[in-house]
Amino acid sequence: MKLDRLGDFQRTHRNGDLRLDHAGQTVRLLGWCRRVRNLGSLVFLDLRDRWGLVQLVANEETADPELLTKLKAVRSEFVLAAEGVVAERESKNPNLATGDVEIRLTGLRILNTAAPLPFPLEDEGVGEDLRLTYRFLDLRREQLQRNMLLRSEVANLTRNHFRELDFIEVETPILTKSTPEGARDYLVPSRVHAGEFFALPQSPQLFKQLLQVAGFERYIQICRCFRDEDLRADRQPEFTQIDIEMSFVRQEDVQGVIEPLMVKLAQVVGKDVTAPFPRLPYRDAMEWYGSDKPDLRCALKIQDVTALFAASGFNLFRAAAESQGQRRVRALFFPGEAAGSLSRKALDAYQEQARQMGAGGLPYAKWGRDGLSSSFKKFLEPADEAALRQRLGVTGEGLAVFAVGTDAQTSKVLGDLRVKLAVDLAASERDPALAHLFHDKNAYAFLWVVDFPLLEWSEEAQRFVACHHPFTSPHPEDLDLLETDPGKCRAVAYDLVLNGFEVGGGSIRIHDAETQSRMFRIIGIGEAEARAKFGFLLDALAFGAPPHGGLALGLDRLVMLLAGVDNIREVIAFPKTAQARCLMTDAPGPVDERQLRELHLAPDTQQTYWVGTLFFDGPAELAGPAPRPLSQLTPRQAQGVSLPTFEFMKNPEPGRGAESL
């Protein structure tokens, strides 16, 4: 099809803005054809741009025949420039902002055609692999346009918020240095320095601290961070952080600049949240909610019932009671009819969840219409049951689930089930007060989890490792514990939690070289290593580093929660799959051997298939083009290559195979 030129065509209006007030005006519009409705001698077309949709119309009686022919040739997603007169519709569409008017076409330019789309833009439920392959089309869809707009809005509000507070934005390096501790680094080989590597930053942590030493006092950056770890629904290998750092501050000062920002951001999506947010010590969070990022939309708390089973016939529970606090029996009680009438099948499903969290099973006690049923009923004497009911506050129907084990084990199981059961029960419980208690899905429950432990014992490394990072300041009251009982030492670290997601985390940092050295020593980084890896930091701390601290917010997660979607990919323009691949560009991919050589890297022949043209034994001049450099295919790509077309082999030996092509 012959295309028209944009030429000097100028848009006069946004499609979504046209109203009856514009009637009679000649307008020029641009956009994509959403759909043509061809009624024969009367043709309608919906023209979409970023701001909305308006109906174009032409009919046989009044329109130029050439224009009508052209209009009938238009298909979905053609790119158009349209000129016409705004007119009141004969039959209006109340579902459309522009539904009272239509544009009687006087001119039409087809700026580009479009092949039939691989998936419809209107439908929900299109396979995500397909959406990711054609992400540029996926992003045309209204939902993603909204999400990206919201994301942009959040970034703007954030920048304005901190600018008003006199923060300055400073960029930090993307090519930086690999550091021990923490997540796996993405590495970038250095061409200039054989055998040496840059690392992409897991966060600008050290740089923002150094900017405090530099005297900027208040820093912000919206920056990309990289962590080479396995993905989840709320985790991508590259993600965006709202990174701030301040000098001469205490924990409350940092929280004090974040809370009003959260209030503003919540307002963008019409939610009222009130600051200050609750502060919950880590220890209580784990004890009551079994999580360091509790979802406070559910108010139910875990309870310790170990003591009730000291003389129980149920060995599993009694053994815990006799373990001197090593192991405990903890329980969650869900009151109400919905909980009391859960089916065996439903309970089995929750047991499966518990197993996945590392539990052996899921002991339960259910008080239903027909009285008590329990997986350990035969060990439950009437007196014990009464004590249990009193301890858990059972007055009517309901369900109690139990976990036995260490604090960490029981927290994991019950912390997970607390939210899962609450969400399910909120949907099925008829008593609105209870449903609200279980899970209020419209609420935004912010809180600060504070007083994290500074260190935790790592079985794998057989040493203490930093819970947050090694630059986190020990709690001033616990300084003496640093060497005597490191596991008990609290940190001045705080996480911002929203609806069960960690949306931010920060700390007051160590700002004197001596404490920093102590810290390194405790986590097994010797003086020489500290010097080699963090010498610049120790130097900086020695030259007048101010007390400082800060926080980083996960922008993607925050926008995900504000957008009300359950997957971080929905708020990232070009995300990776769960296997850390970009389906659109097919990255990562193999590179030419020459590139590898320049970077002083050797190909991993175990993982590489070589593919070339067919063997040819005749004279070289008949072989057509000179043998081109071989390209490499991964096993995944090699699967798509058909054997008759290509000769390909794994692990070519020198002098054979690849070389002999």
Place this chain on the structure above:
RNA sequence: GGGGUUGUAGCUCAGUCGGUUAGAGUGCCAGCCUGUCACGCUGGAAGUCGCGGGUUCGAGCCCCGUCAGCCCCGCCA
């Protein structure tokens, strides 16, 4: 690294106990149609049942392997 789950027409899916020529809706193509807006009506084209192997007289269906998407565990200072 481990567990679960999904893969059939461009898309969303159905496909019984292993049995003849693999279906539906939608999209696409063509024709008709003056008030549609999920336009309507008529007709048509469209399949590597993810890929490879095996069992079988016979495999979309059963078995093994593999690739890919999603969710979870480990991991993520």
